[in-house]
Amino acid sequence: MTPEATARGAVALGDTSHRGRKKLRVWQQLHDAALRLTLTNGLADVTVQQICHEADVAPRTFFNYFQSKHDAALGLNLARALIGTPEPHPSPDDGVLDELCFVVARALTRIPNHTRTRALLARRPELKNAALLWTASLHTELVTLAERRTTPAAARLSALIVLAALVEFGHRPFPTPPDVSTAKEQLLRLVDELQAASQSLSSCN
Template sequence: MIIVDSSETLGRRDRKKLETRAALERAALTLVAERGLAGVTVEDIAAAVDVSSRTFFNYFPSKEDALLGTHPTAGTELRERLAAVPAGVPSLEVLRLVLREEAERIQERREQWLLRLSVFERNPSLLPRLIAGGAETEHIVRTFLAERIGTGPAADGHAQLVAAVALAAYRAAVLRWSVAHGDPALPDVVDDVFSRLTAGLPDPGPLPA
C-alpha cells in the first residue's frame, strides 16, 4: 500500500485531479462500509462526489480499485523511496526506513485507513486483489535489493528473504494497529515490530503479577 502525494509540486489542475481521486476513494469506502460491496455501484460512488461514471473511470478501472486506492505511479514512487536511502545502509534497515515513512503517511490519514482496513476485513472477495498488490510490491522490493547488494544467487536469495520478512513484519504492524483502532500510532507500532525483528524475535517475558 503505497501512497502517492505530490500535491505540493503540482499545478491547480493536477491538484484538482488529486482532490477528485481522493473524494472518490472516500465515497467508495464510506458507501461500502454502510451497504457492503455488493450493494454499491460505480454510479453510486460517482453520484456521491457529484461526478459522472465516466469521470470515475478516468481514475479507477473498478469500484474495487477505488477501495484499494490503487495509484498507477505507486511502483515508481516505491523505487524512488528505496533508491533515496544512502548506500551502505543494510537491506533490512532500508526497508524499515521506507516502511516507517509509509506508516507516517498512513497515520496522517488515520480515519480513512482504519475505515479501509475495516472494509477489507468485512469483504473477503477483496483478498485476491490485496494479495496481488502485495506480490507486486514484494517483487519491486526484492529486485531493488538484489541490484543493491550485487549479482549472483546469494544476493538474490538474501534479497528475497529480507523482502519477504520485512513486508510480513509491516503487514503484522498494520494489522495490530487496525485491531487496536489506531492506538498507538502506526509509526510507533512499526518501530516496535522491526526492533523485535532485528533482536531475533525473542519471546516476551512473563507478565508482571
C-alpha cells in the same frame, strides 16, 4: 490506454501544480465515496456508477484513477506510488531490511483514511484478499530497491520477509496512523519476530 495503465499514473505525489492538485482532489473524492458506500452496503452491493454519483465525478473518469471498486475502496494505490519513489534514507548505513521497512513505513503513513481503511477490512472481510494482492504486488519494487545493496537472491528473500511483516502489521492493534519512524520500528520488530519463529520451527525439525 487500459484502466490498469491509467490508474497507476493518474496521481503524482508531490505534484503541486494546479492540475496535480485537481487530480489528487478527484482521487480523494472517489476514494471517500467508495469507502463510505462499502462500509455501509458491502462491496457486492456497490457499483462504479454509484461511487461516481456519490463523488460527483463522471463515470468515464473512474478508471483514470482506479483499476476496480476494490482498489477505490481501499485507496492503496496512492501509497504504492511511494514504494518506488527515490528518497534519501535517514540512516544510509542501515541494513537492507531496515531500508525496506523504512520505504514500506513511509508508504503506510500516506494511506488516506488509514483508520477507516483498517475498520473497512475488519468489517468487510471480502476485501482482505484484495489487500493481500496489493501487498504481494509490492514485491517487485522492493526487490529492485534491495538489489542496489545486495545479491538478487538476498534481495528476494529480504522483500518477502518485509512483506510478511507488513501482512502481520495489518492484524496488530497498532496506533493509527503511525508516523514513519514508529511504523518502521513496528515493522522491524515484526521482522525480528518472524525470523525468531522461523528459527524456532527449524529447530523442531
